[in-house]
Amino acid sequence: MTLLILGILIFLGSHLVHVVAPGFRTAVIARIGVGPWRGLYSLVSLAGLALLVYGFGEARAVTGMLYNPPVGLKHLTLLLMVPAMICLVAGFLPAGRIAVAVKHPQVLAVKIWALAHLLSNGETASVILFVAFLAWGVILRISLKRRERRGEAVLPVFKSSRYDTYAIVIGLLLYALMVWRLHEWLIGVSPLPMS
Template sequence: MTVLILGVLLWSGAHLFKRVAPDARARMGDTAKGLVAVLVLLSIVLMWWGYRNADAGFWWGRHPATVGINNLLNLLAVYLFAASGMKTRITAYIRHPQLTAIKAWAVGHLIVNGDLPSLILFGGLLAWAVVEVILINRQTAHPAPPPRASTGKEIGAVVGTLVVYGLIAWVHYWFGYPAFG
């Protein structure tokens, strides 16, 4: 469990560094980008390893209704990541589409995974995303909405979402976590 907690803390710390210590981050220049990238990769390995090997309390499990809600939230999360990169129409209404995606993803996983390792992983990443949004909103002005996206971009985002979501479901099955069952 310690490895999982360290992974979540490392992820959060690496991402929050720019917001919590902007002067220190600026003094590091481009070196900080490399350091943050290494720390994020290490945090992902620690979270994966810690989650796979953690065994602790269990309070609730999967139910067909909660699986459906989880899948819809995760489909939304994948779409928000695509929309963010392609600057689709929804990005004019959601200021932080990637962080909103993380929140939807985390809530979806918490709905179907009522064990302590899941609460630490998904709850920890949900807390990080909420804190990140608060800090960004306090430090930066609200940008102007992006220009209206073309219909082609909208279609591309939807098609990309479905392909990536299918790959994510396949990887979940491969690791032993059925996405639809």
């Protein structure tokens, strides 16, 4: 469990540097340059992610259940993952109406993903992981909203509706792949409810 928590702190903490220490990034870039900063940031993020993944695998083997969700919530999780995948893809594409409407589609995708998985996973390590990511998403969204009001955050500017079509098609394809085999291959658990 220690490695999981340490991984969460490093990975999500590195993604909250701008929120908790707004001038830190700028000061470090001024001192060492953009390239070294990106390298250092990437290294810390990857180390945190590796610890998180390894720690989660270890913790799942030894932690117990906090709650046993009803099977119906597993169905709801599957349903919620459709918009999560579409928002995730929309965040990587030039802005369509989806990106403009939700403003920060990748952050919304993480929040939906975390909430959906909290509904269907009552195992202790899973709850810790998904609560951490949900809290990260909420904190980041609040910070982005404040930065928008100050004129600091760059909001997506509409380019074309075709990017919404791409986001929906690619998002549904990724969703189908995850449900079909990818989730089980990557995570070791089938996302399909047993009944």
